[in-house]
Amino acid sequence: MNIKQYLDSTYLKTPEQAGLTVAENAKIVQGFIQEAIDEEFKLIMIRPDMVSLAQKMISNANSKVTIGTVIGFHEGTYSLDEKLEEAKKAIHDGADDLDFVCNYEAFKKGEIDLVKKEILEGTKLGLSNHKIVKWIIEVAALNDNQIIKLSTLIKNVVMSNFKEECYNSVFVKSSTGFYKTENGLPNGATIPAIIMMLENASPLSIKAAGGVRTHDEAVKMIALGVKRIGTSSAKAIANGQKTTSDY
Template sequence: MKVNNYLDSTYLKTAEQANISVNETTQKNIALIEDAIQYKMKLVMLRSNYITIAKELIAKNNSEVLIGTVIDFPEGNSSVECKISDAKSAIALGADELDFVVNYKAFKKGNLALIKSEILSCTKLCLENNKAIKWIIEIAALSNEEIIVLSQLIKNTVISNFEESSFENVFVKSSTGFFQTGNNKPSGATFEAMKLIVENASPLKIKAAGGLKTFEQAKKMISIGVDRIGTSSAKQIILNLKTETNY
């Protein structure tokens, strides 16, 4: 199985988070982009300040690699207006796909009106600009029942307000990869949770992200219906190599 076209090769740590210099962070992003070009991956997922570098390298190499960035990441609790503003900036820079973090804390408190509002407004913006949108629901913060309800809420909001032809450009995504859990519980995509998302978000697309490091994991995710895989170990997955990263 060729996994290349399923992979969103990802680096989202700031210099401060990685405890390295800004220049070292830039070099990590450049290396990620160059690997994505070389191995014909689907997309590079970067912070918005690296979109311009990615565009230049991709154009220089006549590559078809797409560029993605994150919005309201990783907390997801900004206002709808802030999410829209940040998304407009990313679109202006040239992002092809935007991964928004759902305000999952508001969802857990029962504020479904707010969730519907941000899903509707942000999805409308992206689709009108011919951009794919992915909604990160942060499964490690949710119960199985909440995963089901939130997946269905996103699906139903999209189905009720947009044409069927646009469904392929709207994703439900598992995780940021930055959520802190206790007792060594997984903070990213698990097979159990991804099955729930696949069952309850279809016909929207599905993205698994967080903690995926091996070819076998990627293959299993694809076999259960996942359309895209976000990982900082994309090169290692393609080459079927071990990776030591915990991100």
């Protein structure tokens, strides 16, 4: 198994979050992109404003690394129009994967029609442009019943509106890695949450993001059936080193 082809190497901190200047943070992003090229990871996951830089670097290197970005990050409460505009620009700039943050707060409030509409329209935009679409449900913000119901909802919207050959291009993703939990509770993928997602989102694929910090943990996730792993420590995981990264 080539574990690198499961890894979405990820850097999503803003300069403010990283405590850096814009230029310093951009240099870190550039380093992550170059590392993804050198290590031949599946994908580099970055903020929308860095997609064009990644596209240029990957093209110049004649690399097969694909480019992912986040939409509506990280709270997911952007309006549908805002999410679609952000996604359109990312597509224009060269993104291959669009990781939408589902409006899980609206879902928790029972605003199901709003959530269904954004899943439908976001997925339609991505698939019509031959992109991979992932829906981040933020498992740390949900209880078990909500994880099950939201995973099922995404599956049902996709299966009701798109052809079977599209299913492999739509994922349910566990986490942003930026959700603030209390009492040291996990803010990303856990095995129980991933199992619930796998059982209720199938035949859609699952991406485990946040909290996968070792090679062994990554292998366990893949053995469960996860198709992608999002991590800011892809090189350490690939080389069997433990990381203390927070996402």
